Amino acid sequence: MQDRLLELFHKYVNDSCSEEELSELFDLFSLPGNKITVKELIAQTIEDIYQHPEKINILLSNTDAENVLSQILTNTPDIATKTDRQPKKLFSRWRYQAAAAMVAALVGVSYYYYAHRSVNTPLQEVAQTTPNPLNITSGGNKATLTLNNGQTIVLDSAQNGLLAMQGTGRIVKPKSGxxxxxxxxxxDEKILYNNISTPRGGQYSLQLSDGSKVWLNAASSIRFPVVFPATERKVYITxxxxxxxxxxxxxxxxxxxFIVEADNKSAGKAGFSVEVLGTRFNINSYSNEPFASTTLLEGKVKVQSHSSLQTRLLSPNQQVNMARNGEMNLNEQVDVNSVIAWKNGYSQxxxxxxxAVMRQIERWYDVNVQFEDHVTDVKFTGKLKRNENLSEFLKILDLNNIKYAVNNSTIIIKK
Incomplete structure (x- = not known):
């Protein structure tokens, strides 16, 4: 029986449990004889996260996550024995929160399961996870291509194959999309420009004529030459x-x-440019964010503000944030996996x-978010699959006791 518990627990942590297996797992949790085994599994999970802190699969506020982990550690002496260390010595603050998020995910889902499965369980004893009727689906591959002559092509509904010829350039949509x-x-004697834009709730990827690849997040656009001239490659994004x-x-x-010109109202009228030779990097230039950011994963880039004339040379795992007046601040050690999680199918x-979390929710689910006055801006740590319906994210708000109301496609966060 304990072997089965171990098997199902690891399947749950790896997000591969079926509904039937999840039901069986929580039944095994409830058996008194499995109490010690469950504690040991939690201890091992914490150790695993210490080694691999990216293994987080639910969003929790820092306070709630730490409270849950603290309660588990307080009532689980086996954990202290197994790790032979106290929690605050075992983890840096971020890893401590990561461990809390993973363990609380297990506890929270278990609570949610029993709240809806057993009529004998008082609702006040479990987390508030009543599903919201709002069932807005997640975003997907949606974009519009505007050719040099003004013709528009809706890419998500366009047939595979040759879409257009522009000068000497060919535009093809393969089966991969x-x-x-x-x-x-x-x-080309004359430079012809195309534009690809995504709506809120949309994303898309493309390969430029030089072989460079670009992924566009929701509510974004890129303007680029169909064929680059011989001496310079320059594109423009929002x-x-x-x-x-x-x-x-x-x-x-x-x-x-290769130069990227970013149009961002919050970074000054002229925006900023990123110059590269061959590299991997992310640019976030949404105008409703407090600052624009460039994050480098590989290679080197030079970021220049057109308003303050400041420049920064980035090395891998560094990020430069640009304020509204063009002033730059360098973050010398950033979690690049969180920055590019959107490209890999997650919000992290x-x-x-x-x-800040809700601004991402607005763009990806194409909804509006309003905050009532004096709402506490709690902080979240965690990871959520981007293909989940909005209702799944709302359950996380419930789990964190964040009050909200839904009016058509508007979410109102209440105090």
Whole structure:
């Protein structure tokens, strides 16, 4: 029986439990003879997160997560024996919160399961996880391509194959769904620009004619040449985009620069530019965010503010944040996995204020969010799959005792 408990527990942690297996797992949790085994599994989970802190699968406020973990540790002497360390010595603050989030996820889902399964369980004894009737689906691959002549193509409904010819450039949509630009000619006499834009609740990816790849987040756009000129590659973006730039050598064996111009009202009238040679990086330039950010994963980039004329040279795992006046602040050690989680199908947060979380929810689910006056801006740590319905995220608000109301497609966060 304990072998089965161990098997189901690990399937749950890896998010691979079926509904039947989840039901069986919680039945095993409730058996008195399994109490010690459950404590040991929780202890091992905490150790695993210490080694792999990215294993978080639910959003919890820092306070609630730490309270849950503290209660478990207080009432579970086996954990102290197994780890031979006290919790605050075992974890840095972030890893402590990560462990709390994972363990609280287990406890929270268990509470939620029994609250809806057993008529004998008093509701006041479990977390408030009553499902909300709002059932808005998550975003998906949605975008519009605008050609140089003004013609528009809705990419998500366009048939696979050749979409258009622009000068010497070919635009193809393969079965995989992204858009691929290619050319047999390296030089066009006239530069023709295309534009791809995503709505709220949309995302899309494309490959430029030089082989560089771009992923667009929701409510974003990119303007780019169908075929790049020989001496420079320059594109223009709004919103958020992730780039994997191909290193390109031109005449006289010199590298051809790749420049991203970001239009962001919060970063000054002229925005800013990012110059690269061959690298992977993310730019977040949403105008409703308090600052614009450039995060480097690989290679080197130079970020320049057109208003303050400041420049920063980034190394991997560094991020530069640009304020409204163009002033830059360098973050020398950033969690890049959280930054690009959107590109990999997740929303991931590490001590992020609720207001910032809800701005992402607005863009991805195409809803509006309002905050009543004097709402406490609690911070969240966790990870949520982006293909979940909005109702799944609302359960997390319930779990954290955050009061809200839903009016059509508007979520009102109450005090």
């Amino acid at each position: 992204e858009i691929i630009y290619s050319t047999e000619e390296k030089n 919103g958020e985009a992730y780039f994997e730039v191909k290193h390109l050598v031109g005449a006289r064996d010199q590298s051809v620069p 947060f590490s001590a992020v204020p609720l207001s």
